[in-house]
Amino acid sequence: DIQMTQSPSALSASVGDRVTITCRASQSVSNWLAWYQRKPGKAPKLLLYMASNLQSGVPSRFIGSGFGTEFTLTISSLQPDDFATYYCQQYSSHPYSFGQGTKLEI
């Protein structure tokens, strides 16, 4: 099974900051990687798929990159609505797997 490891597990930042979250896979997932945002009491929201493709309706400040085993999610200028927990997910091979999450706090 492919293990996904995110870092950091928690991150404190301020509105307007640029932040980067890293996701590493235990083996290559090519670019079969998605990023989700999760807020308490709400379903996860797809931000990016195929590592760097922005989902419709998602602001362009969310930027994804990477290939193979190392990926990053960058938020170019944090907005108040961005404080949440972020998860990466590989869907290259079964069983699919998620990272453990990165909690972005004010």
Added chain:
Amino acid sequence: QVTLKESGPALVKPTQTLTLTCTFSGFSLNTNGMRMSWIRQPPGKALEWLARIDWDDDKFYSTSLKTRVTVSKDTSRNQVVLTMTNMDPVDTATYFCARMPMAIAGAIDYWGQGTLVTVSS
């Protein structure tokens, strides 16, 4: 408009079998390339993918849960069903169903609201 909603018991006893139903609208699981998954999240923990079922009835399961989990579909009723046997308190979690269209290469674009299942005697 795509919607998904999970339903089932909020409380199950240890060793019992859990059956959850996902009722969806706004798309068809008969559509070539459409897939649906079940995912769960224990309180304070990470998301965990459980199972996937495809338009052609292919099925895939979590390695650690494959002996306990079954997924099925009823396309005439727009429903997907998850069955998990021998429930344990560690299975306490919010369970989500989700859509995975080929248009976005199989990522999950719509999730249900989730249903909290507590396992306790």
